[in-house]
Amino acid sequence: MSSSKAIHQVLLARLFPIPKIGTPKIDAESLRSFRQAFRRPKSIAAYPSLSRSISSAADVGEPRSNSDPREPSRTPTASKQAKNVGSSTPKLGHIGAHSQSLMFERVDIKKLTKQLRKVDVVDRRLRQVLDGSLKVMTTTPPAYPPKKPRIHEKMIQAYSPTAHEFVNVPNIWLRDNCQCSSCVHEITKQRLLDTFQIPQDLDVDSHERDATGIKVKWSDGHESYYTDDFIAKSASLTENKGIVRQAITNLHLWGVEVSENPPTVPYPQLMSQESKPLLQLLQQIRRYGFCYIDSTPATPEATKFVLERISFIRLTHYGGFYDFTADLASKDTAYTNIALEAHTDNTYFSDPAGLQAFHLLSHTDGEGGASLLVDGFKVANDLYHEDRDVYNILSSVNIHAHASGNEDISIQPYKGFPTLNHDQQTGYLLQVRWNSSDRAAIEMPVEKVEKWYDAARKWNDMLKKPENEYWCQLTPGRVLVFDNWRVLHGRSAFTGKRRIAGGYINRDDWISKFKMLHYGREKVLKHLTVD
Ligand SMILES: [Zn+2]
Structure with missing residues (x-):
């Protein structure tokens, strides 16, 4: 060297x-x-x-x-x-x-x-x-074993695994994040304290350590107690920051082989008051990016119930919960009978829907219309290992999109987003946004735009590899719910009349439901200001 x-x-x-x-x-x-x-x-x-x-x-x-x-x-x-x-x-x-x-x-x-x-x-x-930290994270990052916080020259110090040393936790931050019931509302966890009434020259009168944390007497007369866990987490690795907040779990990446044993949950159990079947449904969606709900009555009401069991249904310019028979009333290709390539929905929104549900209620006088699912995270992960340049281009070039089919609207996101959208803190892939029909401007100098086309061509080829395509024929009684931030969907052309019901759920709402069931309220609320 x-x-x-x-x-x-x-x-x-x-x-x-x-x-x-x-x-x-x-x-x-x-x-x-x-x-x-x-x-x-x-x-x-x-x-x-x-x-x-x-x-x-x-x-x-x-x-x-x-x-x-x-x-x-x-x-x-x-x-x-x-x-x-x-x-x-x-x-x-x-x-x-x-x-x-x-x-x-x-x-x-x-x-x-x-x-x-x-x-x-x-x-x-x-x-x-x-440093190549943009990537597909398929496992929960291992927790970094925390070192016990310490008191050093009147400052509380936490061990920073990034800096490889103890770092000061500033007094203003500690005081602002006092966890006592006069500073934070016990139920809503909203801050009651007026941050800007904290004196700028706030000092510590005394520190007192016990087995589980540190008590601080502040120069403004207030007393606070911080657990070791809380202080340690304030300086934890960025890679570990979002585990609870974003509900990062182990992912099962799949290709065509998922057809042998696709994840499914029975409708009758989901109907019960118990939360366990609902948690199972959301766990499967988190892990695989989709799940079937089988033995569902082939009615719009039952389909709506499945969605509302998770959270409320999102309204868009197309409406909320839908129940339609293929015609051109909604002026979008999705409502016709032509084939649709694998895509994600709502690239024209700043915040695309988190979940989408389909239920084929009936199909008469014709055939075709098989559904296609592609695991976007799996294909992204393959691309990451095959061609890092292409991965980086799709991760950094912002793409614009639009929905302008209805006469009185032209919806566009408030900014462009890359096809592979990563978390700015952890570097992990968060969202795939891909719909060539709705694509508008490519945010780069026009003389360089071939680079993006070359990258997009490679991505498109990989999405269409037979090993990545899971084709399934939906039937009345089987509801499909999938993560629109991860799994692309499409369908083959069909003849005859198809009646389909379904709807969208916001990302934040379904992740909230999943977190609360998976971790429990106490764990979710414990680290709001350090996670
Ligand atoms: Zn307090």
């Missing part, structure tokens, strides 16, 4: 420390783009906040001693490598003043690292592309 390559690796590792659990290794591709970003002046200018940060650090002119290469370094390799590179003395000021002639070899690694850390939060997307 050349010495400059070694430095890049050390720098990358220090910029984006890799916790032992749950994050991928830096691959050659990320490393190459990182190197390019720092080699070419043009590239660094493309990250204005980065260049700004470097320039402002230079303007401030931090004490010389901080960049002294003789200073003992926490990572001996880095400083050793830095000294091997060239004879010039590292000067950060040089970079700020002449960023156009940025030369990697002149960079003081320690100071650059420090500066780049500051922009970590705002440039999260840059970080995610660089």
Whole structure:
């Protein structure tokens, strides 16, 4: 390995420390783009906040001693490598003043690292592309064993697995998140405390540790108690942040083989007052992205009951719960009898429906109309391993969409969204948005747009691989409920008259129901301000 390559690796590792659990290794591709970003002046200018940060650090002119290469370094390799590179003395000021002639070899690694850390939060997307953290998470991230919080020089400190050290938990944050019943409503968990009445110079009068947490007497006279668990969680890994909030569970990715044993729950049990069958239904949907409800009476009422057992039905410009026979009344291709390729619904909404239900109530005087399901997360995961460039393009190029079939509407999301939409904090895939019929603008310079088309063609080819397509013939009595953020649906052409009932449920509503049944109210509400 050349010495400059070694430095890049050390720098990358220090910029984006890799916790032992749950994050991928830096691959050659990320490393190459990182190197390019720092080699070419043009590239660094493309990250204005980065260049700004470097320039402002230079303007401030931090004490010389901080960049002294003789200073003992926490990572001996880095400083050793830095000294091997060239004879010039590292000067950060040089970079700020002449960023156009940025030369990697002149960079003081320690100071650059420090500066780049500051922009970590705002440039999260840059970080995610660089360290390859955008991905399909198929298992619940393992909990990082927390270290007990400590008191250090009048500050409460939590162990940060990201920083690999204890970090101060600021007094203002602790005071603002006091969990006592005069600060937080005991039932609604709404904040009762007026945050901006907390003195800016709030200090601690005393700390008192016991077996399970820390009691604080504040200089404003208030007393708070924080459990160790609560404090530890405040500094936990970002990868572990959303487990309860987003109800991250183990996913079963599937292809055509799911047809042998598709997940199903019987209707009569769902009808009961018991919550267990409902939890089973939602668990299956969370795990597989869909579930059948069998032995359902072939009526609109029973179908509606299934949906409302989960949550209330969403209203759209097409209405709420629907019961229609194929005609063109609703002016959307879904209501005709032509074949529909695998797609997700509502790409034209900022917040596409979370769940969708179909129930074929009857099919007379004809045939065809098989239903198609494709596990979008499975195909995305395959793509991730097959072609990372394509995955990154589909994850970062925003696409616009529209619904303009009815004369008096043209609905568009408030912003464009990528086809593979990831969580900005954890980097995990959250949502697949794919409907070529409803696609509007592609948010990139037109002269570069072929890149997106090439990527989309690859994605389209993978969606249509026979091994990824699950074809099923819906029958009266079998309700299909699926996760519209994960599973794409389509159908073959048909003849005759089909009567179909169904509806949408919001994502937030069904995840809320699932969380409350799966974890219980206490666990869900316990970590609202740290999860
Ligand atoms: Zn309080």
